[in-house]
Amino acid sequence: MQSVTRQDLLDTALEKLADGTVSHVLGWSRGTFDYEATPTLFSDPDTLRTAFVWNDFCGANLSKYLIKHTRRLEGRLLVFLKPCDTYSFNQLLTEHRFERERVFVVGVPCNGMADPRKLKAQADGILSVTAEGDTLSVETLYDGTRTLAVADLLEERCLTCKSRRHAAYDLLLGEEGEVQDSARFDEVAAIEAMSPDERFAFWQKELSRCIRCNACRDVCPACTCEQCVFGNPSSGVENKAASNEFEEKLFHIIRALHVAGRCTDCGECSRVCPQGIPLHLLNRKFIKEINENYGVYQAGAEVGTRAPLVDFTLDDPEAETVVRRGDDA
Amino acid sequence: MRKCALSVMPDLLRAVAEATPLYLPVDTDKGDALFTRWFEGADWSGACNTARGPKDLFFPQTEDLVAFKTAGKTVEVLDIRREQEDFVVFGVRPCDVKAIEVLDRVFLSEPVDSFYAARRNHALIVTAACSRPTETCFCGTFGIDPTALCGDVTVWKTEDHVYWQAATEQGERFLAALDGFLEDADDTAVTAQRAQTAALLSRLPLHSLRADAFGGGKTEAFFDHPAWDTLSQSCLGCGTCTFVCPTCQCYDIKDFDTGHGVVRYRCWDSCMYSDFTKMAHGNPRLTQKERFRQRFMHKLVYYPENNDGLFSCVGCGRCLAKCPISMNIATVMNTLGGDAR
Amino acid sequence: MSFQPDSLIPQVGVITDVRIDTPDIKTFRVVTPDGKKAFDHRPGQCAMLSVPGVGEAMFSITSSPTNTEYMEFSIKKCGCVTDWLHQAEVGQQITIRGPYGNPFPVDDVFAGRDLLFIAGGVGLAPLRSVINYCRHYRDRYGKIDIVYGSRSKADLLDYDEILTDWETDSGVNVHLTIDREEVGWSGHVGFVPSFVKELGFATDKTVVLCGPPVMIKFTLEELIAMGFDKTSVYTTLELRMKCGIGKCGRCNVGSKYVCKDGPVFRCDELDELPDEY
């Protein structure tokens, strides 16, 4: 259950719309089913009242939409950001993707979001989902009404949440959380501990599922190039579909590298992947390497910091040292 | 009608696979199922449907069309098509069977696409009737009965038996070859299951979704509808919906320089991509709104207009399940269908 | 093992002549390696030319179907494939497939009618095929008027052919215009739409119109104002194409595929299509 209610968010949005602070509100509305939410831009209070939702399924990070909407619209936009979303927000500001003054950030505490995939794995034929405290009451076609604990349905990224403290806001609802001492690098370490053959087999299997829908790229708040290298016919690597295993790797390696040092680890890539590839483990590998070799760095923790891959020190370790670092461990 | 015990299915499928390459839905460790070439120990998945349709088997994500050898000013065209062998696709859901019909009308209409045609002509389709529809299913919207006979052969799986019925001559021959596994059966169990499934279908959340407002000749009614703006507003412009769609058939043709020749291949393309219609002198679909509109207008209006009213959506529900922002054809139909002008 | 021919598999074509028409347009003559015309076509149809490794693109066939020896393509330099073609020399092999699209209704609708061709810039390319076809079967048609405009004298396509063949034909009137005054140009100066208005044609003609989108738009408005009916005005469209056979799904305007149902459209048919071209 979330610690602030839909009504809290709604009241804030209505108030800011009414007093002219903002002209639009970027939030969520119910998706096709109760366990889905669609990012939605509201300008009309009545629509806001009827369609706005805030529940355990508002996982979508709204920060990237700010680029598009601030370009398209006049006035100021109110956006609801969960703690992890605020890191993306800061990173976008660092990269000058929109102006800070155009946005009114309402920080929303988050107790972790439920994963529809986990829900669907536990309940077949879901007719409705109602939140009841820390549980969801799930009406199904085949097993009647079931009660499932939200805690058992949390998204993987929420289980290793890096921070419940907002990195930016103009107005905070509820209580501020703390930066978490999360075990988010454990999975990376587990892969590192495998033999090269096992690692190869692991990634071969995962990446061969890729259908190159580009959802990971299109949702990624760090992927904001006006034209992506993979969509540029003169780049030499442009491709619509991964023709073979090489191109699957090429796409994911290069994409991860392009966002390395800028990726805030929001986990949207893995959330949207229709094939369930744990893409965040690629980005997290870079974060781990950066932390271990160049000093701990959290992209988006502050505005205006220099990303590690456009920076250096005179005594950085050599590439070989970096690659061999884990061997003795 | 013929039947076999559920317990003999592994042996039966092995026998099929030993005679002809066999593809069937197999569970993955991701909790979904995919059409997979039969292997020893492959279990027929009980999933409501596969993560992707059987489209890949007829229209693969990438396929080489032709090769060229160039030297100086000369060009040599190499026909690299290979003989297609017969194969069996087992366990195709009725919506996906309909989807193949949608693809057929594109690829088998003149001029025939020989690549697709070769695969179609060598395929035998065994349909698996539905008995456990899920919330994303809405095949009924497009007039599909997921319990009815279709494909070359249809199977109905009950608790302990699999019932078989051929729908085509080719299907009859297929069943004849499996004679050792099958015994005669009456259709009592199947009829009962069909009634049970029909009751379940009527309880699905999208059961009341209607396509009546759409179809050929409705371009003017929907093209300038104000709702496209809001519907497309949060679309990421990714290709998920098009790539999981069993009927989306748009493709791109590209050349790949291998270093010792050129291979011209085609690959799936998506009308959701910004460069889909981009030309040297501009782009007729400049924003995501136009691209989003194109996809749904094509499924609901343009395609039926060119194909005797057949919609190019079969209600399989994959795009509903996979869209990162939960925006899909059901929402589009609900929004537009309510107030067609 | 031999397979049926597939539309997507092209044949080899040889460039046997390259004519420099304007600073950015060249006309290429293409035949098969054994010196024959690659295939028959009708006026207004197109062909897919490709340079292996570079790409494939659709071009209108500018030579007349009555030319049984070769095909010609007037190509403006504006993208990867066209850039490459512009540096190609005589003897270069490329690939060709086609013909694609519908032709102008030269044998039924146009028969016995006075024809008015209006072109701007490289827009003359698709019309040249029709004009020469009609000139070949001169007795089947009434009067022929050709209005052609471009930015400058140097940008006029097929200028030599216009001067030596078209203007000397009886019953063919050529009206040329360029956008700006220029030394050595004694003809009309001004944009095509206003020139059409000045010339003031009788409205019983069948019109064939092609050029840049703005030029088409304003000329059409002018023609309507003059009293022409949209049902007697034909034009030809261009959109991004890949397959040429109505299957790859990108060149549609509404339910019509430009490569298969077009590129030739009557202007009243265009009105029924959504505004997305």
Add this chain to the structure above:
Amino acid sequence: MQVKEFKPLIVAFCCNWCSYAGADLAGNNRLNYPAEVKIIRVPCSCRVNPTFILRAFQRGADGVILCGCHPGDCHYTSGNYYTRRRMAMLFSMLDYLGIERERTRVEWVSAAEGAKFAATMNDFVQTVTALGENKRLEDLRCKA
């Protein structure tokens, strides 16, 4: 049947100011290094986009080595410092994906180090020869 001896294809990106001159010096001094090494001259090691390295593998390379000026000696002051981080990240990712780490290397070679250049190349070719053909980052379309 005669077993064909495996000769690896090595791509060496060499910076114009130091390593390429080092290769030149190796040549002038008649120092041997294998002909399988194909040198691509780049203005600075920093010019090497990670995509170049992957593309070299795609096009049939069995090993890719990147040579630049020693840290502190970059003709453009700091190019090779960026290279160092960038390649450290790329190589650790390749290793993470289970691709043999010995197939990639960064080596700093100055214009005066003709002998080091030859020795490095000899060593690298030997290492890659021992690994055998690149199978994990190959593009089958590019195989003749």
